[in-house]
Amino acid sequence: MKALIFAAGLGERMRPLTDTTPKPLLHVGGKPLIEWHLEKLAALGIRDVVVNTSWLADQFPAALGDGARWGLRLHYAYEGDTPLETGGGMLNALPLLADGGADDAPFLLVNGDVWTDYDFARLPRAPRGLAHLVLVDPPAQAPRGDFALDADGHVRTDGQHMLTYAGIGVYRPQLLDGWRAIIPSPLRANGKPKFPLAPLLRAHMAADAIRGEHHRGRWTDVGTPERLQRLDAELRAQSAPST
Template sequence: MKAMIFAAGLGTRLRPLTDNMPKALVPVAGKPMLERVILKLKESGFNDITINIHHFGDQIIDFLRVHNNFGAEIHISDERDMLLDTGGGIKKARPFLDGNEPFLVHNADILSEVDLRSFYRHHLESKAEATLLVSERQTSRYLLFDKEHNLHGWINKSSGEVKPSGFTYQEGMYNELAFGGIHVISPSLFHYMDKEEWTGKFSIIPFYLSVCQKTDIQGYPLQGFKWFDIGKPETLKMAEEYYRNR
């Protein structure tokens, strides 16, 4: 099975740790977060893994070489010339991800106890072209789903901004859920990226919102599982404590 890891980020919220290393190699309880994600993917059956690189990308290449790619088939999607964000990163990596089977996308700075194999199987059994891990979590920005878990829109509760253009938000009409940085995409979704507006650098969430009325973009709501966004110091510290005590 195929997967992609986003490891190209600048890691600005983790400075000064990321002043001399990529965020993906910041250790969590003595083990780089990238290593933890790779091993979790392998344990879940994903052995064909694409990793995008930008900030100190050569360090990631050297790290993988020293560890013999952790026994997986690993491809490098090189964004050292230009950081392309999540949507642009997926589109650039298309040569490694295209084909007849869906692929899983995982942020390098997300650590969780989610059963990725079950998540992937759920996508295979659904009609969706993309399935997003979501949960009831306190945040300012929410994805909006109907009772069948189909995506309809997005809202920033702090500013009142809504997406996509023309979408009308009504309090209580939708399930307001937070994205968990893990999703499964069917390669058939790539043809929507052929439009000129999806060229170069772009985020995947606005892309999902632009196509959710044309195809099935679904949420996979889970509760009660360990999940850490370790892209900031306070949550990195929480993850450190959790993994040291496991």
């Protein structure tokens, strides 16, 4: 299995920090956000990781190299000067995610700007359906949530108890098959389609093709300088030697 890390966003809410540094390369707990993910992926036995980039893209290979220090092979999927959003970014990265020549192999996806104690080993290597999503309790800054989870593990567009997509999951490339029927008039940037992933997920939920799980542990959408500072303080306190 290969993995894809979304790292192309502009990080507008994180300014001024992201004026000079991409959000996934901001340090928290003594290392870049993205490095927490790389360590987990390496421990899981994944060897090939695709990092999609746009804003300040040249900083990623400069900071991470080829991934050898983690026992990984890093591949960079440059989207162009303008990010392609989640759906367009995944579509752009698909050629690099083919596993052993198979272009239908599932891949692990994680957003480069989240931090969590979720154990990636819990993810299925072959999801039942087109995707398996990790959901968390809605954070204070976005209490509405994104999706609901039914008793059988299917993700629904609505429900009594709404949860937030954690930016972690396992996807089959077939999720993007026929995407133009769902998004018939996508925006374009850098000569490529630019569109969100959520409409595709919602379109397939009615056919029970999207499954998920509820992670009740720690998770942070590191979207603002305040949240970054708070998480950094928590992680440093956690790792400090006891006296």
